Amino acid sequence: MRVFWKHGYEGASLPALTKAMGINRPSMYAAFGNKEELFRKAVARYVERSGAMFRAAMAQRTAREAIEALLRSIVCAACGGEGGAGKVRGCMLVQGALACGQESDRVRRELARRRCEMEVFLRQRLERGQAEGDLRRDVDAAALAKFYATFQNGLAVQSAGGASAEELMKAVEVALRAWPE
Amino acid sequence: MRVFWKHGYEGASLPALTKAMGINRPSMYAAFGNKEELFRKAVARYVERSGAMFRAAMAQRTAREAIEALLRSIVCAACGGEGGAGKVRGCMLVQGALACGQESDRVRRELARRRCEMEVFLRQRLERGQAEGDLRRDVDAAALAKFYATFQNGLAVQSAGGASAEELMKAVEVALRAWPE
DNA sequence: CACATTTTGTACCGTTTGGTACAAGATTAC
């Protein structure tokens, strides 16, 4: 997962993957079928793990607090923290296969679908906020979700490019000023 | 340029590149040296062209109008418009080489540098706004620039993933609400 | 027209890619 995360689907070579897994090639093929299937498994694990952080953020009392918690924990996870050797910057769903050769197009679309899925969860949390009265009902929840999802994607690009947690945290504070009311 | 833009540095194969250029491999090597050099030339042309749009936006009267014009034209260019066959979605500086094999690391860093450069231009425009009095002097221009640069990167990811111009335009309107005062 | 120069096309180079065949080694069952 970490190798795919760091180098993307195409940039991760079989030797690098098998070395990181501590097994050799035939074992990997016996266990996963092929590289694409292995990648899907890695993505599933990534989503599962970051999903824990995501749900923790969404569990905040208000929609606004949920968004704030989400953005802050993303910055923390994507480019801050203790930063050991195994730490990978950025978001796997973004840098896994943004642009690639046409033979990897299925993977690219799959990642786009999962990003879209995340945005749906975001919108649903906003709508819940509207239902619970902590977010005005006349705001366009879809537009607001699209905005924060877009900003979130931008954070992934920024941290992949080496931005520091401090400066991104300031950008998050600006982003929170776009909150209605 | 379009082939690199669409498939990224590693995803663009020599046959695809030479076919698009209408020349064969030895001619390409005679003219550009190697693939990396060709990519740098393509990036330079891309920056030059989109730089025209960028400067046009920055020439608006106030800093706020400049940012608004920039974001709107980015949405227009990245995923809207007439959309012919040759139209490529997203931003080359983002999807050119976000994550890749370590043999392309120089290219990746080069793109990160150019994205950073764009952010610097943005910040300078904001500071000019402060000097000219259309942006409050107590706002953190660096943080504001980082925010809009991040959002801009997010737009690239969104449009690469297939988002429509309409929904992104709504997200832009939300982003503009983060403007101080 | 003949010569020198440059551009083009074909064929190749070594390397690396994702993916397998197959036999040796370890493990389990009886």
Place this chain on the structure above:
DNA sequence: GTAATCTTGTACCAAACGGTACAAAATGTG
């Protein structure tokens, strides 16, 4: 303890990768 099963390691496959040597063709120059 022996036989059957499963896992592992080595070696290999065809294809595609980026990059080049070299000769044919086209061009320019006297």
